[in-house]
Amino acid sequence: MSEIDLQGVHDTLVSIAFEAGRMILAADPNNIPQGIKKNTVDLVTEADQAVERMVYSRLCTDYPNCEFVGEETYVAGETRVTDAPTFIVDPIDGTTNFVHGYPHACISLGFAVCRKSVVGVVYNPFLDILYTGIQGKGSYMQRSAAQTTPNQKQRLPLAGRGDAQAAPALQGLGKALVGVEWGSDRQGNNFDVKVGVFQRLAAAKNAAFSEQPTPPTAMVHSLRSLGSAALNFCAVAAGQMDCYWEGGCYAWDVCAGWCILSEAGGFVASGNPGDWDPALDSRLYLAVRGAPSGGKELVEEFWSVIGDSGKMVYEH
Numbered sequence: 001m002s003e004i005d006l007q008g009v010h011d012t013l014v015s016i017a018f019e020a021g022r023m024i025l026a027a028d029p030n031n032i033p034q035g036i037k038k039n040t041v042d043l044v045t046e047a048d049q050a051v052e053r054m055v056y057s058r059l060c061t062d063y064p065n066c067e068f069v070g071e072e073t074y075v076a077g078e079t080r081v082t083d084a085p086t087f088i089v090d091p092i093d094g095t096t097n098f099v100h101g102y103p104h105a106c107i108s109l110g111f112a113v114c115r116k117s118v119v120g121v122v123y124n125p126f127l128d129i130l131y132t133g134i135q136g137k138g139s140y141m142q143r144s145a146a147q148t149t150p151n152q153k154q155r156l157p158l159a160g161r162g163d164a165q166a167a168p169a170l171q172g173l174g175k176a177l178v179g180v181e182w183g184s185d186r187q188g189n190n191f192d193v194k195v196g197v198f199q200r201l202a203a204a205k206n207a208a209f210s211e212q213p214t215p216p217t218a219m220v221h222s223l224r225s226l227g228s229a230a231l232n233f234c235a236v237a238a239g240q241m242d243c244y245w246e247g248g249c250y251a252w253d254v255c256a257g258w259c260i261l262s263e264a265g266g267f268v269a270s271g272n273p274g275d276w277d278p279a280l281d282s283r284l285y286l287a288v289r290g291a292p293s294g295g296k297e298l299v300e301e302f303w304s305v306i307g308d309s310g311k312m313v314y315e316h
């Protein structure tokens with residue numbers, strides 16, 4: 001990316017993230033004007049829209065020749081992620097948590113070139129935790145993000161102090177903490193696939209199932225549904241979750257986290273079996289933390305649990 005100064009992009013996105021954080025914290029938790037999109041669980045607030053307007057305005061000024069894709073201005077069937085240098089932005093990821101005052105939401109600011117995420121900035125203003133990544137320069141977590149002293153920055157993954165080869169080995173789904181999300185589709189094929197996979201991930205190895213033959217089960221350590229794809233990616237990058245599986249979220253939910261995860265030695269396979277190289281806007285993701293070994297085996301085990309339960313299908 002010699003023609004684009006990725007450090008400069010990073011620095012601009014960090015500045016924008018802090019400004020967005022101030023806007024998010026300034027919202028009155030007792031009166032967050034909200035609307036709905038697809039249905040009553042697909043929420044949007046005036047804060048989402050105001051933050052995205054601010055982000056768009058600043059990026060148009062600083063990077064007028066780059067493309068912009070944002071959750072609140074996206075037009076289904078029209079807006080496309082292209083090869084062009086593009087900012088891919090979710091102004092508030094975890095909107096449902098934000099509406100309920102649950103302090104697990106963030107702004108997610110990604111920058112992609114040729115559909116690959118090369119800079120990621122994710123900031124949770126409620127806990128004042130900043131995650132950043134630049135292609136080829138590693139990824140980091142900062143607490144008290146307002147303090148920029150170097151000792152506040154921790155290289156990811158946390159275990160191994162930034163070296164995935166020194167992180168704990170992956171030991172299969174039976175020893176994994178797995179991130180999942182319910183999403184906003186609450187009926188139909190995609191919902192049924194998710195519910196079935198959640199059950200098989202959690203069920204004991206010898207659990208009885210009505211369907212025959214009994215599908216493989218994993219008895220994972222546990223499932224976590226925390227409400228933010230971006231923060232799920234960051235938790236996997238940090239090594240605090242072993243993997244995260246979702247279908248239905250969008251490029252703006254994952255772009256920033258994808259760079260942060262890749263720079264921490266992790267990778268993303270498809271949320272449907274068989275695709276090791278999903279597109280940024282595929283809406284089907286299985287994120288796996290950096291480790292000395294076992295990533296591919298864990299993906300293959302996960303895909304075997306999904307099995308022939310049906311593939312998730314999403315429009316773009």
Ligand code: LIP
Pocket residue numbers: 043071090092093094095096181182183184227228229230246249253
């Ligand atoms: C959310 C995603 C999450 C998904 C939710 C929602 P939002 O993004 O981060 O992964 O399950 O349905 O899409 O809407 O809070 O920006």
